[in-house]
Amino acid sequence: MSNGARLAVDIGGTFTDVVLEHEGGQDQLKVLTTPDAPELAVLEGAAAVLAQANVPASAVTLVFHGTTLATNALIERKGAKTALVATDGFRDSIEIAYEHRFEQYDLYMERPQPLVARDWRFTVPERVAADGEVLLPLDEDAVRLLASELAALQVESVAVCFLHSYANGDHEQRAGEILAEALPDVSITLSSVVCPEIREYDRMSTTCANAYVQPLMAGYLGRLQEGLREMGVGCPMLLMMSSGGVTTVETAAAIPIRLVESGPAGGAILARDIAKENDLDTVLSFDMGGTTAKITLIDDFTPQIARSFEVARMYRFLKGSGLPLRIPVIDMVEIGAGGGSIAEVDAMQRIRVGPESAGSVPGPACYGNGGENPTVTDADAVLGRIDPARFAGGQVTLEPERSAQAIDSEIGGTLDTATHVAAAGIAEIVDEHMANAARVHAIENGKSMVGRTLVAFGGAAPLHAARLADKLGIERVVVPQGAGVGSAIGFLRAQISYEVVRTRYMDLRAFDPAIVNDLFAEMRAEAEAVVRLGAPDEALVETRGAFMRYRGQGHEIMVPLPDRDLTAEDGAALNEWFSEAYSTLFRRSIPHLSVEALNWTLSLATDRPAAETVGEAGEAYTPDVEATRRLFDPARGDWIEASVYSRGALRPGAAVAGPAILVEDETTTLVTNGFSASVNGLGQIVLTKDGAVA
Numbered sequence: 001m002s003n004g005a006r007l008a009v010d011i012g013g014t015f016t017d018v019v020l021e022h023e024g025g026q027d028q029l030k031v032l033t034t035p036d037a038p039e040l041a042v043l044e045g046a047a048a049v050l051a052q053a054n055v056p057a058s059a060v061t062l063v064f065h066g067t068t069l070a071t072n073a074l075i076e077r078k079g080a081k082t083a084l085v086a087t088d089g090f091r092d093s094i095e096i097a098y099e100h101r102f103e104q105y106d107l108y109m110e111r112p113q114p115l116v117a118r119d120w121r122f123t124v125p126e127r128v129a130a131d132g133e134v135l136l137p138l139d140e141d142a143v144r145l146l147a148s149e150l151a152a153l154q155v156e157s158v159a160v161c162f163l164h165s166y167a168n169g170d171h172e173q174r175a176g177e178i179l180a181e182a183l184p185d186v187s188i189t190l191s192s193v194v195c196p197e198i199r200e201y202d203r204m205s206t207t208c209a210n211a212y213v214q215p216l217m218a219g220y221l222g223r224l225q226e227g228l229r230e231m232g233v234g235c236p237m238l239l240m241m242s243s244g245g246v247t248t249v250e251t252a253a254a255i256p257i258r259l260v261e262s263g264p265a266g267g268a269i270l271a272r273d274i275a276k277e278n279d280l281d282t283v284l285s286f287d288m289g290g291t292t293a294k295i296t297l298i299d300d301f302t303p304q305i306a307r308s309f310e311v312a313r314m315y316r317f318l319k320g321s322g323l324p325l326r327i328p329v330i331d332m333v334e335i336g337a338g339g340g341s342i343a344e345v346d347a348m349q350r351i352r353v354g355p356e357s358a359g360s361v362p363g364p365a366c367y368g369n370g371g372e373n374p375t376v377t378d379a380d381a382v383l384g385r386i387d388p389a390r391f392a393g394g395q396v397t398l399e400p401e402r403s404a405q406a407i408d409s410e411i412g413g414t415l416d417t418a419t420h421v422a423a424a425g426i427a428e429i430v431d432e433h434m435a436n437a438a439r440v441h442a443i444e445n446g447k448s449m450v451g452r453t454l455v456a457f458g459g460a461a462p463l464h465a466a467r468l469a470d471k472l473g474i475e476r477v478v479v480p481q482g483a484g485v486g487s488a489i490g491f492l493r494a495q496i497s498y499e500v501v502r503t504r505y506m507d508l509r510a511f512d513p514a515i516v517n518d519l520f521a522e523m524r525a526e527a528e529a530v531v532r533l534g535a536p537d538e539a540l541v542e543t544r545g546a547f548m549r550y551r552g553q554g555h556e557i558m559v560p561l562p563d564r565d566l567t568a569e570d571g572a573a574l575n576e577w578f579s580e581a582y583s584t585l586f587r588r589s590i591p592h593l594s595v596e597a598l599n600w601t602l603s604l605a606t607d608r609p610a611a612e613t614v615g616e617a618g619e620a621y622t623p624d625v626e627a628t629r630r631l632f633d634p635a636r637g638d639w640i641e642a643s644v645y646s647r648g649a650l651r652p653g654a655a656v657a658g659p660a661i662l663v664e665d666e667t668t669t670l671v672t673n674g675f676s677a678s679v680n681g682l683g684q685i686v687l688t689k690d691g692a693v694a
Helices: 038-053 067-074 140-153 170-182 200-231 249-254 262-275 378-383 401-414 420-446 459-470 483-493 513-534 569-587
Strands: 005-011 015-022 024-034 060-066 082-087 121-124 133-136 157-161 188-189 237-240 243-250 282-288 293-299 308-309 321-323 332-335 341-345 351-357 455-458 476-479 495-507 539-548 558-560 597-605 626-633 640-648 655-657 661-665 668-671 677-678 685-689
Touching: 005 483, 005 626, 015 038, 015 483, 024 483, 038 200, 060 262, 067 200, 082 140, 082 200, 121 558, 121 677, 140 170, 140 661, 157 170, 157 200, 170 188, 188 200, 188 262, 188 513, 188 661, 200 237, 200 249, 237 249, 237 262, 243 249, 243 495, 243 513, 243 685, 262 293, 262 455, 262 483, 282 420, 282 459, 293 420, 293 558, 293 668, 341 401, 351 420, 378 401, 378 420, 401 420, 420 459, 420 626, 455 483, 459 476, 459 483, 459 668, 459 685, 476 558, 483 655, 495 513, 513 539, 513 597, 539 569, 539 685, 558 569, 569 597, 597 640, 655 661, 668 677, 668 685
Parallel strands: 005 060, 060 237, 082 121, 082 157, 157 188, 282 455, 455 476, 640 661
Antiparallel strands: 005 015, 015 024, 237 243, 282 293, 293 332, 308 321, 341 351, 476 685, 495 597, 539 558, 539 597, 626 640, 655 677, 661 668, 677 685
């Protein structure tokens, strides 16, 4: 990648984070997100950080960007007017879904409504068998007639999803050509391009979601690029994908569904590098921003990757209640627990926090922007954890008295308790909510919390990291430099990459290496065509895998494969590799059952230099206390005095005991009773539980 100044921007639900990496170092800031026109906050933040660093716009050689725009459009149902074209008899597959109840005992259970209403779902005669054989040719006249009907309806986007198109996409390709010719201003999404995988409902859901957000994302990216050009930033822009890699604007505009978790993925990339720098082979990544908290397991310096993701869950974030997307994504749990998460008292007189958020508009009550509901940020302000004048680098001046009024009105008054006690209750509930999500996520993945280190970043995470670690039995926390804008920094560390998945069923008893090798060659060519747009001359790293299962099972697990052509002898090796992966997940394997492969995956990425390891911290010293602040300590039920330090003044080797507050422009690190903090050789804050081995 280029060695010039590089700009990274992450749009969150509350703040837009901007980081500029240049010859003089790194500058960063936060600005409030502008939800009605997200590009405005990006342009405002970019101009401000360039002025702050005294770097001309023309010096920027690369822009990295992550956005929640696609996610928000799906959740809020603010996408394009979308039609679906399916095989005759299959237009309702998108509504039939899995034919199961994700909450069988709730008589009032609500399923997520399809993105395409039934009146906008159409069919044409055609049929392809599961092996790709054409059983009924595509009726092209029917497609042309349908195009006229779609034009009359003034659709903005069309999703084409034919039965078994993962095995033979010719019918979809031809239908797409006819529709594009008749509807030149309409976006066309083909399932054989977006999601060429088996399982009809998942493929159709993913295709519809991509079509639903494509016009919105293409328009947004076009406006953003134009705005950057007007500023004088004429360099290429790369988009962060859910898988942890970055790709070109052209690819992002064509398949924007791959950007659904782009911001959180940047945070996982940062945590991966922090783990490598500190030689930590088991890490829990903790990213808490203004709207959500994201938790990711990182083992052996690699975040876990999944092939499916649910968005817009309808039922208390219960699995199965959202819209399934078949995309490569860093496997994480995301919950409505951020600084802007709203607290209330439920019918059983319990404090509930989230998932609703005050966002950037109107924001928490302490923003003084019209917000009246108490939030986590309001609780932290009342508890004395935040310096009102330095919040978000001074971009927002907090008014703690408004926080106290909101908490007392909605929580304290209802429960007949003191304001600071109610605030402590809000903080405790949100911390327990995150801890429970982390426990469940670890159990679902067959992992343990024992021996892990918590890597905390995001505007709110360092405030809550020590308490979360305490709840999880974790004895060490690392807060990286620039933690408040961690995801944006992660963008700068990401690789340009692209992943391709193909369905090709194969029973390993009849393993044919020639078929698999030809398939991987096709996938390599497709991935390289995308990656080379952003990295024409760089060395590339190839990663292969197969999704395999025992014969008769309904779902597969990921099995890593060597990045070389397979031979006939590898048939037995595939069985062994699958058995090892299965045993890792389920603590056992099943003898005498045959194994089959269903999907094959290939990822191509630019190589990345090894992360710099921590150097010597220097001689330990106790820094001078800049000030003190009263904190309410829930453990003691009383107010205590905490020492305040400016993080920028702490050199490697600095050591402080809790309770203490380490303040920086984008976040604040709270060192609670029972923890001590030190600064390592890379300037990272390391919290260590008293009595633990550092």
